[in-house]
Amino acid sequence: xxxxxxxxxxxxxxxxxxxxxxxxxxxxxxxxxxxxxxxxxxxxxxxxxxxxxxxxxxxxxxxxxxxxxxxxxxxxxxxxxxxxxxxxxxxxxxxxxxxxxxxxxxxxxxxxxxxxxxxxxxxxxxxxxxxxxxxxxxxxxxxxxxxxxxxxxxxxxxxxxxxxxxxxxxxxxxxxxxxxxxxxxxxxxxxxxxxxxxxxxxxxxxxxxxxxxxxxxxxxxxxxxxxxxxxxxxxxxxx
Amino acid sequence: xxxxxxxxxxxxxxxxxxxxxxxxxxxxxxxxxxxxxxxxxxxxxxxxxxxxxxxxxxxxxxxxxxxxxxxxxxxxxxxxxxxxxxxxxxxxxxxx
Amino acid sequence: xxxxxxxxxxxxxxxxxxxxxxxxxxxxxxxxxxxxxxxxxxxxxxxxxxxxxxxxxxxxxxxxxxxxxxxxxxxxxxxxxxxxxxxxxxxxxxxxxxxxxxxxxxxxxxxxxxxxxxxxxxxxxxxxxxxxxxxxxxxxxxxxxxxxxxxxxxxxxxxxxxxxxxxxxxxxxxxxxxxxxxxxxxxxxxxxxxxxxxxxxxxxxxxxxxxxxxxxxxxxxxxxxxxxxxxxxxxxxxxxxxxxxxxxxxxxxxxxxxxxxxxxxxxxxxxxxxxxxxxxxxxxxxxxxxxxxxxxxxxxxxxxxxxxxxxxxxxxxxxxxxxxxxxxxxxxxxxxxxxxxxxxxxxxxxxxxxxxxxxxxxxxxxxxxxxxxxxxxxxxxxxxxxxxxxxxxxxxxxxxxxxxxxxxxxxxxxxxxxxxxxxxxxxxxxxxxxxxxxxxxxxxxxxxxxxxxxxxxxxxxxxxxxxxxxxxxxxxxxxxxxxxxxxxxxxx
Numbered sequence: 124x125x126x127x128x129x130x131x132x133x134x135x136x137x138x139x140x141x142x143x144x145x146x147x148x149x150x151x152x153x154x155x156x157x158x159x160x161x162x163x164x165x166x167x168x169x170x171x172x173x174x175x176x177x178x179x180x181x182x183x184x185x186x187x188x189x190x191x192x193x194x195x196x197x198x199x200x201x202x203x204x205x206x207x208x209x210x211x212x213x214x215x216x217x218x219x220x221x222x223x224x225x226x227x228x229x230x231x232x233x234x235x236x237x238x239x240x241x242x243x244x245x246x247x248x249x250x251x252x253x254x255x256x257x258x259x260x261x262x263x264x265x266x267x268x269x270x271x272x273x274x275x276x277x278x279x280x281x282x283x284x285x286x287x288x289x290x291x292x293x294x295x296x297x298x299x300x301x302x303x304x305x306x307x308x309x310x311x312x313x314x315x316x317x318x319x320x321x322x323x324x325x326x327x328x329x330x331x332x333x334x335x336x337x338x339x340x341x342x343x344x345x346x347x348x349x350x351x352x353x354x355x356x357x358x359x360x361x362x
Numbered sequence: 363x364x365x366x367x368x369x370x371x372x373x374x375x376x377x378x379x380x381x382x383x384x385x386x387x388x389x390x391x392x393x394x395x396x397x398x399x400x401x402x403x404x405x406x407x408x409x410x411x412x413x414x415x416x417x418x419x420x421x422x423x424x425x426x427x428x429x430x431x432x433x434x435x436x437x438x439x440x441x442x443x444x445x446x447x448x449x450x451x452x453x454x455x456x457x458x
Numbered sequence: 459x460x461x462x463x464x465x466x467x468x469x470x471x472x473x474x475x476x477x478x479x480x481x482x483x484x485x486x487x488x489x490x491x492x493x494x495x496x497x498x499x500x501x502x503x504x505x506x507x508x509x510x511x512x513x514x515x516x517x518x519x520x521x522x523x524x525x526x527x528x529x530x531x532x533x534x535x536x537x538x539x540x541x542x543x544x545x546x547x548x549x550x551x552x553x554x555x556x557x558x559x560x561x562x563x564x565x566x567x568x569x570x571x572x573x574x575x576x577x578x579x580x581x582x583x584x585x586x587x588x589x590x591x592x593x594x595x596x597x598x599x600x601x602x603x604x605x606x607x608x609x610x611x612x613x614x615x616x617x618x619x620x621x622x623x624x625x626x627x628x629x630x631x632x633x634x635x636x637x638x639x640x641x642x643x644x645x646x647x648x649x650x651x652x653x654x655x656x657x658x659x660x661x662x663x664x665x666x667x668x669x670x671x672x673x674x675x676x677x678x679x680x681x682x683x684x685x686x687x688x689x690x691x692x693x694x695x696x697x698x699x700x701x702x703x704x705x706x707x708x709x710x711x712x713x714x715x716x717x718x719x720x721x722x723x724x725x726x727x728x729x730x731x732x733x734x735x736x737x738x739x740x741x742x743x744x745x746x747x748x749x750x751x752x753x754x755x756x757x758x759x760x761x762x763x764x765x766x767x768x769x770x771x772x773x774x775x776x777x778x779x780x781x782x783x784x785x786x787x788x789x790x791x792x793x794x795x796x797x798x799x800x801x802x803x804x805x806x807x808x809x810x811x812x813x814x815x816x817x818x819x820x821x822x823x824x825x826x827x828x829x830x831x832x833x834x835x836x837x838x839x840x841x842x843x844x845x846x847x848x849x850x851x852x853x854x855x856x857x858x859x860x861x862x863x864x865x866x867x868x869x870x871x872x873x874x875x876x877x878x879x880x881x882x883x884x885x886x887x888x889x890x891x892x893x894x895x896x897x898x899x900x901x902x903x904x905x906x907x908x909x910x911x912x913x914x915x916x917x918x919x920x921x922x923x924x925x926x927x928x929x930x931x932x933x934x935x936x937x938x939x940x941x942x943x944x945x946x947x948x949x950x
Contacts, residue, residue, distance in 0.1 A: 174417075209434055273430060439618050
């Protein structure tokens, strides 16, 4: 943690920490953790009033799942910023050399030369459609049961990963419209924040009747962004 | 009782990760250690959320946000490692 | 209005992600930063002491359930300094990057960083602060790596690891607090929190996380390489703003939210570490051979001064006047250091950009070749050393007064020695730059920089000096904060 980052196995062997330092670190960390654990065991926690408050206001949030209500209504500001965090990583990882060269090609480039095992090809087709359908289901079910934009995005991105590892398909991140789709989640969230400001006077305060619809719009856009960013991270970190 | 076990386990996992982070040599090991620490904290939060009669949704939402942030941080670190590796490879190929 | 302070940078970031032409990126960024200055300026002019701090219930739910934002005097000062520095750095950056790939990467990250900073400055919710810290940390790491040089990438990786660990410590501390008191709202925590071992451990974890990110000695190891190898405007923003954000949050936790749990011993430990940072950072700055490394070590030293506020402000009864004096001093330090240090990094960046290296030993005769860059370093140096008339002088004067009033004269010695050491390493650079006895043969491979690049640094340095002339409103803003805080304490 304190020195230069070590990247190779041989370097790792040469500057290993001495046993005494490791024992010292172990003792310090153990003491810290056992102190925290002892304090946890001593202290009897009650049900925080916040939990009851969150559950009793559920009918005004537009969703039935309390976790979704916290994520996209009570504390939607945090979720907005969380999507911004994903955008930061997406901007960093997104390849952007030769800006105009890739724009003409489609998003999924098919390499016709590449021969794929017919069983694998059939399996992947099946897997991808399954991933998309179950992602859609997770997104929809987030309103009343565990699920939501991030879970849906992760499952759909999983389908994309299955497509990427076959070798026949390649994702072209410079294609037209991809960057728009990546920022879609954040942009729509900001738009909904502005809209709610106009409707109720306070940013991100959804009127009770429209809350369900607004949350669904935000979640759909966020799912697209999250799925794309996760897929982007996989393909760009996989070379 | 079970809740306390999970809480204590979460804190212990955090400690394991912290130790690994300081002691491990290779950067990928350190990165795994940070992720273990993170999982420990998330586990602690989830255990805190559980009560006999109801489940507190707020820590669950915190953990979901935390996971996304952890994914983002880990990806950024891995990207940096790959970039450093690419620079190293490029400089070795150059004739000296 | 407080929503727009966060919303505007996020909108600018979205636009910068979609626009890929250099011209439009520059136009968007400069106009948004100008708008940001105007917005914060109007907030600053319309401060109403009766409703300060102005609280905004985000998503309409109010304190325990939703997230609240609040703008008080201290956060206004931070917001104003940030917007001012960001404006000049944005203008500078439009000229600094000459590869279009760097432009495309830099601008969205730049606006996400500013959004994160603004979120942190107006946050009233512990978990919201965690998300803000991650935004700031990841955007800062990505910005350091924009140039893709090996040194910068390695420094960024180290910075990223430290950032991740810091946030996790912070998150565990927050989780403990939530378990104890069942709320994340800072005002509610301030009312509920009682001094106990559990609270102290939580505070310890939170402080550990924030200290790692603020780079207090001995956690400063990641700072010099990261700040010295980043592109010039990024170095300036990191030193001027990013480390200040985590310090600002620490200040909130120690003096406001968990103040009763802070023991005098802990405050003194942090103060001593601050003193060590001043001495050690200055010595390293004196020994460094690269100009940007000198400036980066100088940041380590200057951060030390900020931590002297804790033993001085927390000594004795909070009703005594020197507490608000100490906080005003530290706010002034933040302003003066942000302006002076960003000016220095821009000047160093200009020298690096025009000559291709920044080795101090080759500086001889530089004053005649790059007079404005050397002049900028000299002026900014006046503020860093703390000579009158400058913002740095006022800051030191206020801190000295508070130290004397709290009868802790030994901090005086530290501050005076620190000032002398600062003068030593700055005069070393200037001394070499003003040498006359060297042949001007190397002058042929000089790159002439665009005028705005040269004058942005100078403008920041002059602002640092101008900071010496309007101390009144800073002290007034902090006094308001402290009296409203104190009033709240009595009511509860």
